[in-house]
Amino acid sequence: MDEVLWRRIEAFGDRLAPTDVARLHRDDLELFVKMESANPSGSAKDRSAFWIVREAVRRGEITRGTTVVESSSGNFALALAKLCRSLGVPFVPVIDPTVNTPTERLLRESCTRVEKVDRPDDAGGYLGGRLARVAELRARIADSYWPDQYSNTDAVRGHYELTGGELVGALPRIDYLFVGVGTGGTIAGLSRRVKAANQDATVVAVDVEGSVIFGGPPRRRHIPGIGSGIRPALLDHALIDEVLVVSERDEVDGCHTLLRDHGLFAGGSTGCVYAAVGRYFESYRGPPPVVAFLCSDRGDPYRNTIYDPNWVATTFAQKRVRTS
Ligand SMILES: Cc1ncc(COP(=O)(O)O)c(C=O)c1O
CATH class of the missing domain: 3.40.50.1100 (Rossmann fold)
Known part of the structure; x- marks a missing residue:
């Protein structure tokens, strides 16, 4: 740790x-x-972001050399951006066109890199595309951590x-x-x-x-x-x-x-x-x-x-x- x-x-x-x-x-x-x-950061997501990241730090999955990458339609990204900034850990949010304009602006101001998926997937939404982009980014970043808010039980805790x-x-x-x-x-x-x-x-x-x-x-x-x-x-x-x-x-x-x-x-x-x-x-x-x-x-x-x-x-x- x-x-x-x-x-x-x-x-x-x-x-x-x-x-x-x-x-x-x-x-x-x-x-x-x-x-x-x-x-x-203005939403309930501060609770899950905090618990997920804290447990990942405890397990040694996030260190000062790690880049956090996550797909979010907005609030989880804002929560992670604030938390990662206070930890001194880079964070790359993967967002899509349904994100609110003020949220996107805030993310672009607080993260050096923001990835935006622009084509809908087969379900008519953007989640599939966002998750694919997360996987691509992780393949290219040597030390990355993906909170995976969709299945990480630390969010539940x-x-x-x-x-x-x-x-x-x-x-x-x-x-x-x-x-x-x-x-x-x-x-x-x-x-x-x-x-x-x-x-x-x-x-x-x-x-x-x-x-x-x-x-x-x-x-x-x-x-x-x-x-x-x-x-x-x-x-x-x-x-x-x-x-x-x-x-x-x-x-x-x-x-x-x-x-x-x-x-x-x-x-x-x-x-x-x-x-x-x-x-x-x-x-x-x-x-x-x-x-x-x-x-x-x-x-x-x-x-x-x-x-x-x-x-x-x-x-x-x-x-x-x-x-x-
Ligand atoms: C404003 C808002 N309400 C509700 C939810 C749903 O919460 P959960 O993802 O824990 O089901 C979210 C998730 O992003 C949210 O941003």
Whole structure:
């Protein structure tokens, strides 16, 4: 193990402060949101990036001579960029055209090299292309490390210990947990931790139309953060009771409702989850259950998409023409 790097990552971990759990006022639910958007790089991915890299440093897989290479649609890359910079380790993100413009700008400012895949793969997404580019780069770089966020169980552990530990510490009872799924790391860690503390809790996985995670047909998606062109291996570690699939149009509406009703300026996956909560409890008439979800990232990177009325009108008008 590289002792210098270990001290650096421990220092980074000491600064990774717990995030707040806030109450959102609704008559029908006791609704709580954990503000993962308050993490250092702005998303829940700071937790998985930290745990994955820390364990790789512990195992001697990352030293000061290593280049980290990873495929990401945005947030995991931002988290790794911040972490690797503070460790003094080079990081090459492999991104695609669905990345938000502000996220891409930030990555280009903080990493010496950014790789962008521009052609969709057979599933209509970019994941296959991004992973192929990661493999090419690794073949050319002498000492590289690939976190492999799609199957690295350290991501699950990170969310179990950090995100999940803080959530159950803040809420003595949780009846329902709603989690958006991409790599499955968040839902795997959180579902295990929440069910360990509340054995009757119902875990609802939320996905977006066009994603193949829960067996739906692949289709072009426009908003990064949620959904995937593959069924990620980490999902096998998740304890899921129900699945809700939301359209991208409803995802956008979920974001706008969160902002209008609760003043929460959140990214797409959070809007998707909020839309799923609304749909799930539409005809519920019992005593208000305790419902928890994450604010996985901030709305800022989505100003030119979800929060731009012209983008919304153009994107979803085109879609109607194509599918009719
Ligand atoms: C904003 C946001 N929400 C949700 C997710 C899904 O989390 P996971 O990949 O752990 O399933 C991601 C993943 O990148 C994300 O960036």
